[in-house]
Amino acid sequence: MATEMVNIVVVTEKLRRLKCKKFRDLDTCRQSMMTLTEEATFLPSMQDSNSDRMSSHHKWDINDNTLPVVNEYDVFKEWPDGNCRYVYSGDVEDGRRHVSGWAMRNTNNHNALILKKSCLGVFVCSHDCSLDSGDKVHLRPAICDKARRKQVGKACPNSRCSGRLELMSCRGHCGYPVTHFWRNLHGAIYFQAKGIHDHPQPEVKASAEARRHNKIIRQQEKLMMMNISVRKRLRGSSSTGVHKEIHRKKLKSFDNLCSCSPFECTCAHIRVNQYQSAYMDGQQPDVLRRSNSWTPQIYEASSSPWQRPFSLDTNHNQSGLYKSCDLQENRPYIHEEQNLLSTLFPSMSNQSRNYSDSSVHNSAFCSKSGSVNFLHRFGSRGIPMPEILYPVSSLPVDPQERPDFRSSRPIDRYGEKDPFGFLYESDTDKGVENSPSVRVKAEPGCDDSSTSLLAQKQGKETQYLSNVIGNSLHDTTTNKLCDDFVNIDVLDHSSQLSAYPDTTESDVFQSFVPRFSTDIPNMPPSTSGQCQMVTSSTPQYVELKPMKRNNDSRNRRPSDGIQTPLSYNAKQSEHSSQKQTDSNYQSSVFNECLPFGDISSHSAGAAQRPLSNRCDVPPGTTRPYGTDGHCGHYHSDMYQCPSANCSQMKQQLCNHSINITLTYN
DNA sequence: AACTGCGGGCCGG
């Protein structure tokens, strides 16, 4: 029997190898072979030896004529990855809606009984820039083809980056996009995924919607401000104008109730209501808890996201409130909010300032515009931008334990080790799903006393800031700063303020969550070999106008009619005769490898390096993110921890940007 | 406006 099973596996692998010959991406082939091997483990007798690679205990195939009736339903997985199967209850709303964290588009499989969806990938910055928070740009592709086309080539949301959005297509299923299958049977919802996503997770859907919503809000506010200025000019300004403006903000904050439908609203007010119901049930809110440590949330480019007006939400709060605006002048205002929050979140009223409570991982703060926002600390580089409320879910991820996506793949095989040997813990074990949770450890020597000392040395603003943050994080029960995670940053950034006299509170808070380590060069190397194959810093640039349909459907990009060259070098040679003003050519030349490599390579001169010095990639490899030794990390500088008690060197990200003038045809 | 599901049609293997 054992011999028979081995033969089956061998034959299966041979078949897969044969099938993968058509793919030049050896890594994909290797991965797909692995996938097939998994599929070959459907034999019950082989379950034990391979069950650790299966993210599902189900053994059926979605195409089977009959599917087994299950007694226990699975908890809904928003970020299914790998070859997995789940059976959801018909009552699961997300299941009924075929929700997925991945941007999945409908695909016709000519089977009305089975809904098939394929992954659209993720939008990334052509310059692979890092935001102030250290996050990478991972925008969610629009499902609608038309809307997605409009996204391509848009300016990078990072205001300091001149890059463009590029669609990083998914080729995680044997070179094809990862596919999801949904089937309703026996009153249950059967789900099957095929393939492993070979790209970062896009921002959550709610974030993309909220971004749209915020854009509208900002436009409306801009119009309103224009009206106000016109009126002022007509009536003349008065000495009490400032107070009036503050009062207007207050009223607006409370009166600005949206009329969105309950499940569609992306504005903060409604979200509070959604969280409220979840908290009142004593549960983690399930809806909209849609982010993870891999998913930085990017928003509209502006000078400072912390300074953007967004004041829909004020009727919620948490004891860790930081009010960077009018804090001392408007204490009663804060109390109003706190009282209101207590009303909305009675279950949270006893958690005052207790950030060590593992059930609450987010904090609230106030933007300068007067809005109060939750800070969902879901990850080292996953610091959300302030306009969006993130529900409580994930713990910060230890930067040392979370591999960079561009060095590996985000395989959510909870309970098993990833290629780096790090154990992913199933969130369902903790009653929290879809949130890799690894606690951030505090660095020794950075305590609150040193923080306050530094604060004294620095300006009033810094001291004020440190006090506010420190108080916010102070655990009254243990008389300690509850969250070392934040404590580190309070120290780091406040101590740096003296060196940057122009730094404002907003700037500090932009850096409120540490930028970590995925940028650290000495990241553990991949042991799987996959990353080495995917390396490539090859620019995956896109044409800015739809191209004609390629007869070779195997080489074309999915769905959007926009092609990515399988081989950069080949493409480049094609463009070698193009003028330097050709945007594609320039982008491809200047972007290549710049985000990676050592610091010196980030200088403007790096763009002038001979082509041969760039990160060459195997033909057919188009992934722009590398993991090899030369191109596998991001901009970073080392600096001495300013704490008197801390002798550690810290990683400081820096944006080495290159201004490139692009001319689009 | 965008999302979602459906289905016709084309293409290549």
Add this chain to the structure above:
DNA sequence: CCGGCCCGCAGTT
């Protein structure tokens, strides 16, 4: 024949 993809349509959010 199958799978992947494009496209249009209609209903929904």
